[in-house]
Structures are given as C-alpha cells and as structure tokens.
Amino acid sequence: MFSKILIANRGEIACRVAATARRLGVRTVAVYSDADANAKHVLACDEAVHIGGNAPRDSYLRAERIVEAARATGAQAIHPGYGFLSENEDFAQACADAGLVFIGPPPAAIKAMGLKAESKQLMEKAGVPLVPGYHGADQDPVLLQREADRIGYPVLIKASAGGGGKGMRIVTKAEEFAAALASCQREARNSFGDDAVLIERYVTRPRHIEIQVFGDSHGDCIYLFERDCSVQRRHQKVLEEAPAPGMSEARRREMGAAAVAAAKAVGYVGAGTVEFIAEPTADGDLRFFFMEMNTRLQVEHPVTEAITGLDLVEWQLRVASGEPLPLKQDQLRIHGHAIEARICAENPDANFLPATGTLDVYRTPPCTNFERGEVRVDAGVREGDAISPHYDSMVAKLIVWGADRAQALARLDVALAQTHIVGLHTNVAFLRRVVASRSFAQADLDTALIDRERSALFGTPPLALEVAAAGVVAHALAHERAGEDADPWSRRDAWRMHGAAVRRFDLEVDGAHHVATLSRTHDGEQVLALGGQQWPFAASTRGGTLHDVTLDRRRWPLSVYAVGERVSVFAPEGAATLHEIDPIAHAADGAGEAGRLTAPMPGKVIALLARAGESVKKGQALAVMEAMKMEHTITAPCDGTVAELLYTVGDQVLEGEELLRLDAAAA
Incomplete structure (x- = not known):
C-alpha cells in the first residue's frame, strides 16, 4: 500500500478519497486553486499545494503542475477523482513518465474508450450488444x-x-x-x-443502466452489479439507485458478463463503469445495448458501496498498489436498496439555471456508518462556503439505504426534508417532488421521466403560504422574547391593558405582496390572519431556529432561518422563502423598475448586443452572460431605447445587479 498519495481534484470527491486514505493510514496531498485556498478538501488532507488561478484551465487542468506537486511532496501516486483530468490518457502517461502511479486504468484503456465510434467497433468484436x-x-x-x-x-x-x-x-x-x-x-x-x-x-423509452466493473493487474475482472441512472435533466443524472428496479437475476448476470467482456477487451485495470441503454421487451424483460465506458470512478459510486458494504476507493488504492482484487465474483452479494440524490445549486423552475452564492445555512440529516448506513452525505462544502461560478454546481450527494426500495424511498424523502440550505437556489424541493412522483415511486423509469411528470414537478407551491407566514411570525416573536427579564415594561409580547394588539407583517413571495396580521387579545389568545382567512395561532421555540407552531388545531415543527430581509421556512411538507419587508422603506420602489435589466445569476458578461442610444424591440437580445459553463441571454422586456450600459464584456457581475437601463417607448 502507498504511504502518500496526491488527490488531483477538489470538492466532495477529494474529501471522499481523503477519508478512505486516512482510515488506511495513507497520507494525502491536496491541490487547490486561488478560489479554493480555504476549501474543505484542503483541510481534509495532510498537506496542500497551490497550483494556480480560479479557472480549471489555470489550475486543476494543469497536468504539469500537478505532477510537479506530487514529486515535490513525495507522493507515490495520484488519484484523479472524476472530471478534470480523470479520463485524460496524456495525464495518465505523464504520471507514469514521472515515476508516479496513476490510480486508474492504463493510458491505452482510456484512449480506447475515449472515442465513441472506435470503442463501439471494439465492443462489436468483443461480442458486446450494440444498438x-x-x-x-x-x-x-x-x-x-x-x-x-x-x-x-x-x-x-x-x-x-x-x-x-x-x-x-x-x-x-x-x-x-x-x-x-x-x-x-x-x-x-x-x-x-x-x-x-x-x-x-433511437430507443424511444430508454433506461440508462450502468455496470460497475473492477479489474486488477493480475488479469482478473469482476462486476459489482448495476445502477439505474435514468432520471436525468439536460443529459445529466439527477437520481441514481442500485440495484436497478425490475432487473431479473438472469439479465443481471448477462449484463455483468457483457461489461466484464468490454473491460477485458481494453485491458482494463481499476474502477470503471460500462454504460448501457436498455429498453423493455414485450415479455417485461429488458433488452440492452452498449453505450460507452467511463474509465474512472463515477459520481454515483456510493449506491454500489451501500448495497455491497464495500469501499470502492479502498479497492482502487489496493489494486493500484499491485494487490489482487479483494473478492471474487461469487463472493459478492446485493443487500437492500440504495438511492443517491445530487443536491445542486440551481433553479429547476428556470430551466435548471445554475446558481451561485454563499451557503448562509447548510444543515444535513444525521449520518450513520460509512458503508451501508441508512443515510450518508458526501460533500465538499461547509456552512459559510461559497458556490462559485468557476466549477460545477453540485453542493452535495445524499445517499440513503433501505432493506427494500420502498424503505429507501421513504428514508430519502425524510432526509431531503432535513436538508436545509439557505443563501442560493437549490434543487432540494424539486428532488422531493421527483421522489414522490407516480413514475419514480412506481419505478416506471426512463430518461424522459422528468418531461413526462412535468406538471407535477414544476411550478408547484413549495409550502402553504399560511404555514410559511406562521413560521415568520413565530421566529420574530421568539427572537423578541429572547433575553427579556421579569420587568413587565420590558416585555414585547403585545400585552395591552385594554383591547387587542395587532402586529402587521409585510411579506413578499415570488414578487407578490401579502399582509399577515397577528392579533393578541387581553386574555392572551392569538389569531393569525392572511388573505381574508384567520386561524387561532400558538408558537413555542425549541431553540434558536426550531419552532412548534399551531394553526387552528394542527401543529407544525418549523425550522426558520432569517438572513437580512430573507426568511426561509422548512417544514416536513416542504419549504418556502419569503421576504419580510419594511413597507415604508419599500414604498417608493417599483416606479423605475420597468427599465432595469438585471443579472439572473452571478457570472461574466460575454457579449453586449446593443449600444447606448440604440432603439430595440421587445424580445431582442441585449446581452449574454456565462456562468457554470452555461450561457443566458438577457432580452428586452418591451420596445424602447438603451439608455446606458453599466458593464463591459469580460466584467464579472453579481446576481441581481443592473446590467443596462432601458427607456420604454411611449405608448
């Protein structure tokens, strides 16, 4: 076994590799960019080396700097994680040339599987089924x-x-x-x-099923069963589970054998994934075809670990150091069912637009043992960290295990409800809706699931407005009462000698203004009113953020976090974000808003398509922004004239900042 390795990656996978290395007594070296100087993965390792600027091309894609860092620190091997240089045969060869072990397959295997057409020709010769x-x-x-x-x-x-x-x-x-x-x-x-x-x-109702394979340098290769990764958006995975629902044992063995044949055809060593497209047959079985091979550890590897009780990173280290595979094929068994949810900084209701910002609140469910625990969270962030536009939008991976799929589904919903993130858009509420959807709950899976369930997944109110408003009120009352002494004149509980006291809360939700009032009578009863309805109200606090709220005769445990005017309320049923506004401070707002064009996300201005003084038509493209490898075009909301450009091409802007001003044309 190695005594020291360098991890050529960042975020959760770097933390994940470091955790296994520490358990095995292997020292670790992190590499980091300017943006990651204080990142979690840097502190998770024993040493760290700065390798360049924020952009990946200036740091995590600089192969020569990574190799230099490994040699300078005395590392014997490099673990590439996934993404970045993990499937780059030139990097794997550069490691070998420098006398370092690349913890992955040989360069020739990476190259052989790198091009779709050539790899399929190889698979055809190996007898692997092709579309x-x-x-x-x-x-x-x-x-x-x-x-x-x-x-x-x-x-x-x-x-x-x-x-x-x-x-x-x-x-x-x-x-x-x-x-x-x-x-x-x-x-x-x-x-x-x-x-x-x-x-x-074109397979019309494709399922995306992949087989985890592992080869060693002694000529042995096995498969560690399958994962279903059919739930996708923009050709990227959202939920992954193992084993694949509806998979017969005979079909599992057949797919596993095909995956092993694919790996052996290229002399594969280490962890890899053979991906198949599968379609249902008339008799209810599955017909499968080779799609591609990922020559690295996959993001979704934890679900395989959960159903096998194995640590695949440990296997990677052992195989790379020359040891044989720890187990033979007939020693492997499936235990229970596991599902992974990718928690991303993005806005599903805005076509999954990536989001950036600070994790003002980052709370996750309690985790159990590492391998086959009921709940596991893999993350490379901490509360207070920033999700920047320089790297991908994944915040964390939430993995649950159950004795069967039904139990895993129930545990996943509870774990997602316990995931509280404040400070930027995330897909947590969307994931809960996917898990609860008819198609996913009944395992009616294919890559069009999200489109098929669109009406249930998008535009759904996350939490009843009266419950969200009750959370705001409860949180405000709890903080006002905190630290009060016995002096009745110092109390702020709205007590009056005669009559009722009424307190007003001005709330804004998705641009709509709502007024909630809390009335307190002389005998201490409280009533919450909103939108022409009213409910008896009571609230108590279990701490700084957790409140027990009763509306009418129903009680909710609500976690409430206030950051400035923004108040986020989390309930077992869902979550909502409101703005508690000062009606006086905001009274003059709105008069000039029609001419403001703001950035929908933090990012860089890559094009300005109009000049100051130019007349434009409604819908005309005015500027293009780039963030997290996606482009977003800002268009004119009405006919008018560009009054002023506030940024130039190449400038970085924050979410909500005004890019240009538009004078609307006279009606």
Whole structure:
C-alpha cells in the first residue's frame, strides 16, 4: 500500500478519497486553486499545494503542475477523482513518465474508450450488444443518409468525440436528416474540434443502466452489479439507485458478463463503469445495448458501496498498489436498496439555471456508518462556503439505504426534508417532488421521466403560504422574547391593558405582496390572519431556529432561518422563502423598475448586443452572460431605447445587479 498519495481534484470527491486514505493510514496531498485556498478538501488532507488561478484551465487542468506537486511532496501516486483530468490518457502517461502511479486504468484503456465510434467497433468484436447503427470512418453525407434509411427512423446522430449532450440530434423522418446532420456536425466541430458522427437507432423509452466493473493487474475482472441512472435533466443524472428496479437475476448476470467482456477487451485495470441503454421487451424483460465506458470512478459510486458494504476507493488504492482484487465474483452479494440524490445549486423552475452564492445555512440529516448506513452525505462544502461560478454546481450527494426500495424511498424523502440550505437556489424541493412522483415511486423509469411528470414537478407551491407566514411570525416573536427579564415594561409580547394588539407583517413571495396580521387579545389568545382567512395561532421555540407552531388545531415543527430581509421556512411538507419587508422603506420602489435589466445569476458578461442610444424591440437580445459553463441571454422586456450600459464584456457581475437601463417607448 502507498504511504502518500496526491488527490488531483477538489470538492466532495477529494474529501471522499481523503477519508478512505486516512482510515488506511495513507497520507494525502491536496491541490487547490486561488478560489479554493480555504476549501474543505484542503483541510481534509495532510498537506496542500497551490497550483494556480480560479479557472480549471489555470489550475486543476494543469497536468504539469500537478505532477510537479506530487514529486515535490513525495507522493507515490495520484488519484484523479472524476472530471478534470480523470479520463485524460496524456495525464495518465505523464504520471507514469514521472515515476508516479496513476490510480486508474492504463493510458491505452482510456484512449480506447475515449472515442465513441472506435470503442463501439471494439465492443462489436468483443461480442458486446450494440444498438443497430453505423460507426464507420466514412463520413460522406450521402452514405450517412443511406445508413440512416437502412437503420430505420427515428435515429440518433451523435458526435463521435462528444459528451454532455452536445452534438446530438434525434431525426424522425428521412427528409429531416440532411439538415440535422449539418447542424450536429457544426456543433461537434465547435465543441470538440472533430465533426465525425455515428448513427444509431433511437430507443424511444430508454433506461440508462450502468455496470460497475473492477479489474486488477493480475488479469482478473469482476462486476459489482448495476445502477439505474435514468432520471436525468439536460443529459445529466439527477437520481441514481442500485440495484436497478425490475432487473431479473438472469439479465443481471448477462449484463455483468457483457461489461466484464468490454473491460477485458481494453485491458482494463481499476474502477470503471460500462454504460448501457436498455429498453423493455414485450415479455417485461429488458433488452440492452452498449453505450460507452467511463474509465474512472463515477459520481454515483456510493449506491454500489451501500448495497455491497464495500469501499470502492479502498479497492482502487489496493489494486493500484499491485494487490489482487479483494473478492471474487461469487463472493459478492446485493443487500437492500440504495438511492443517491445530487443536491445542486440551481433553479429547476428556470430551466435548471445554475446558481451561485454563499451557503448562509447548510444543515444535513444525521449520518450513520460509512458503508451501508441508512443515510450518508458526501460533500465538499461547509456552512459559510461559497458556490462559485468557476466549477460545477453540485453542493452535495445524499445517499440513503433501505432493506427494500420502498424503505429507501421513504428514508430519502425524510432526509431531503432535513436538508436545509439557505443563501442560493437549490434543487432540494424539486428532488422531493421527483421522489414522490407516480413514475419514480412506481419505478416506471426512463430518461424522459422528468418531461413526462412535468406538471407535477414544476411550478408547484413549495409550502402553504399560511404555514410559511406562521413560521415568520413565530421566529420574530421568539427572537423578541429572547433575553427579556421579569420587568413587565420590558416585555414585547403585545400585552395591552385594554383591547387587542395587532402586529402587521409585510411579506413578499415570488414578487407578490401579502399582509399577515397577528392579533393578541387581553386574555392572551392569538389569531393569525392572511388573505381574508384567520386561524387561532400558538408558537413555542425549541431553540434558536426550531419552532412548534399551531394553526387552528394542527401543529407544525418549523425550522426558520432569517438572513437580512430573507426568511426561509422548512417544514416536513416542504419549504418556502419569503421576504419580510419594511413597507415604508419599500414604498417608493417599483416606479423605475420597468427599465432595469438585471443579472439572473452571478457570472461574466460575454457579449453586449446593443449600444447606448440604440432603439430595440421587445424580445431582442441585449446581452449574454456565462456562468457554470452555461450561457443566458438577457432580452428586452418591451420596445424602447438603451439608455446606458453599466458593464463591459469580460466584467464579472453579481446576481441581481443592473446590467443596462432601458427607456420604454411611449405608448
């Protein structure tokens, strides 16, 4: 076993690797960018080396600096995590050339699986099932059209060097093929510098099922069962579970054998994942086809750990140090069911727009043992940390285990309800709705689940307004009473010698203004009124943020966090964010808002499409921002004239900052 390794990554995966290394007595070296100088993963390691600026290309993608850091600190091996340089054969080779062990597959295996067309040709020779299609080198458009006609529509055009959903087009009829091909090739050329494509039959209700494989340097290779990763948005995974629902034991063995054959075909060593597209058959079984191989540890590896009781990072370290696989295929068993939810900083109701900001509140459910615990949280952040635009939007991974799928689902919902994040948009409430949706609850899974359940997943009120308002009132009363002494004249409980006292709360929710009032009679009874309705009200506190609130005859335990005017209320049923506003301070607001165009998220201005003094039409693009590898276009809300540009191309702006001013045209 190694005595010291360098972890060439950041965030939760760097913390995850460091935890296993510490348990094994292996010392660790972190690397960090300017933005990550005080990050959690830096403190999780025994040493740390600064490798460059905020952008990945200036730090975590600088292979030469990482290798230099490993040699300077005496590390014997480098663990790449996932993302960044984890599937870069040149980096793996650079490690070998420097006398360092790359904790991953050989460079040749990474290269062999790196290009979609070439890897599928290898799989065809290895007898791994493929989607009917064309994976040849001849890219003549006439030939490609002919091959699509032969395969039968619908077909999927995919960039051979692609990933992340780029360079992909679904074609439903022959007359649409030429235009779709040209568009796909342009995008592939711009994104990957390679316009080669492959064509496959489009599976109309695909499930994304992947097999965890592990090989060692002694020629042995096994599979550690499967994961279902069908729930996706923008071709990126949202929920992953193991084992795959509805998987027969015979089909599991068949898919496992195919995955092992795929790994052996490229001389694979270490942890890898063979991904398959599966579709239901008439008899209720699954037909599966090879899609690609990820030559690294996957984000969703914890669900495999949960159902096997194994630590896959420990296996990686042992195999990389030359040891044989710890177990044989017939020694592996599935225990129970596990589900992972990816908690991301994003706004699902705004087409999953990435969000950045400070984690003013970050509270997660209590965790149990590491391997097959009921609840596990993998995170690379702490309360008070910032989610920046420089890296991906994932905040944490929440993993639950149950004796069966039903128990795992119930535990996941409870764990998500106990996850309290304040300071930026997250997808926690959205995840709860997905878990509760008919399709997911009944394991009716395919990659179109989110679109199919759209009406139940988007635009749903997160928490009844009266419950959210009651939380605001309870929190305000608790803080006013804190520290009061026995002097009745110092108390602020609204006591009056005669009549009732009425306190007003001006609340704003999603841009709408609401007025709640709390009335207290001489005999101490309290009544909350909102929107023409009223309820008997009572509240007590169990601490600074947890309050027991009763409306009418129903009681809620509410966790309430106030940051400035923003108040976040969390209940077992859901959560809501309100603004408690000062009506006097805000009385003059709104008069000039029509001409303000603000940044929807923190990021960089990459284009200004209008000049000061220019007349523009409603819907015309005025500026483009970039954050977290996504672009967002700001358009004119009405006809008018650009009065002033407040930023220039290249400037960084914060969420809500005014980018330009627009004088509306006279009616």
